Amino acid sequence: MRKSIVFILVLVLMALYASMFVVQEGQRGIVMRFGKVLRDDENKPVIYVPGLQFKVPFIDTVKMLDARIQTMENQADRFITSEQKDLIVDSYIKWRISDFSRYYLATGGGDISQAEVLLKRKFSDRLRSEIGRLDVRGIVTDSRGRLMLDVRDALNTGTGETTEADSAIASAAARVEQETKGAQPHINPNSMAALGIEVIDVRIKQINLPTEVSDAIFARMRAEREAVARRHRSQGQEQAEKLKAAADYLVTRTLAEAEREALIMRGEGDAEAARLFANAFSEDPNFYAFIRSLRAYEASFNDNQDVMVLSPDSDFFRYMRSPATSLAR
Incomplete structure (x- = not known):
């Protein structure tokens, strides 16, 4: 009897342990009973919030779904604007699960990779359509914020057009x-709400031109800058030549004026010297003749090799004779 009670108590404890489960913060629990989502009397899926929860042991299974906001990085892709210009757009998406039951059924058991594949294809189609309506200037300036809002709203509410992703x-x-037998409210099948997903935000991180286009643009910009540099250099050279010519003219004029002033002053000095010499020599002509002869001797006898062929009685040598005779002449 005692063993039976212990055995029953162990079974109860095992059943109690198997019926308990914990939902962590940032998660939601969805219970599957016989492979179907457990629903309440109003046919709404039973979603378990974080905390200690209970289920029917050995019958119910619990699937944990991440309730936090997810970030999906998109690989940079090529898009064409209304001007038929290519752009390389790098973007990301913020999303979360809005309907856990629908999300679980639509993604084949809550497979996040399958959800992101469908979301990425839908986003790429929608972004391509929106960019195709705008020019480059509108995308990178004023219309960029509005573009992201339009893409987000189109993902959440759906569109009338149908693509492969739709x-x-x-x-x-x-x-x-089919799984719920039509018990779900009607939702646009072209929207992400059909997967139980809500897109929180869509953002463009970077917009670049393709390599071949950017290289051509950079080459053109480089040529334009070089043309501007050449123009500035030629203008600078022209200004330099003008300044140099003006400086040369000023130097030449200054030198000419200085030379003219020097000649005038030299002429005035020579005239004054001649006047002084004339006044001085007019008082004693013999002394003047003597001084002139001395200067002639100084200019003539510069070297011992100099040879002069003159008569000894020449007047040139008169001051080399006796002073009395020279002065008498």
Whole structure:
């Protein structure tokens, strides 16, 4: 009897332990019973919030889904504007699960990679359509914020046009309708809401030109800058030549004026010297003749090799004779 009570108590404890589960913060729990999502009396899926929860042991299974905002980085892709110009756009998406039951059924058991594949294809198609309506200036300036809002709203509410990505989302939505037997509210099958996903934000991180286009633009910019540099250099050279010519003219004029002043002053000095000499020599002509002869001797006998052929009685040598005779003559 005692062993039976212990055995029953162990079974109860095991059942109690198997019925308990903990939902961590940032997660939500969805219970599957016999492979179907557990629903309440109003046919709404039962979603378990963080904390200690209970389920029917050995019958129910719990699938944990991440309730936090997810960030999906998109690989840079090429888009064409309304001007038929290529742009390389790098972007990312912020999203979260809005309907855990629909998300679980649409993604084949809550597979986040499958959800992101469908979201990425839908986003790429929508962004390509929006960029195709704008020019480059509108994308990178005023219309950029509005562009992101339009893309986000189109992802959440859907569009009238149907693409390959929309067909895949519609197929997942049809699978949800089949699983729930049409008990879900009607949702646009071309929207991400059909997957139980809400897009929080869409952002463009970077917009670049393709390599071949940017190289051509850089080459053109370089040529334009070089042309401007050449123009500035030629203008600078022209100004330099003008300044040099003006400086040369000023130097020449200054030198000419200085030379003219020097000649005038030299002439005036020579005239004054001649006047003084004339006044001085007029008082004693013999002394003047003597001085002139001395200067002639000084100019004539510069070298011992100099030879002069003159008569000894020449008047040139008169002051080399006796002073009395020279002065008497």
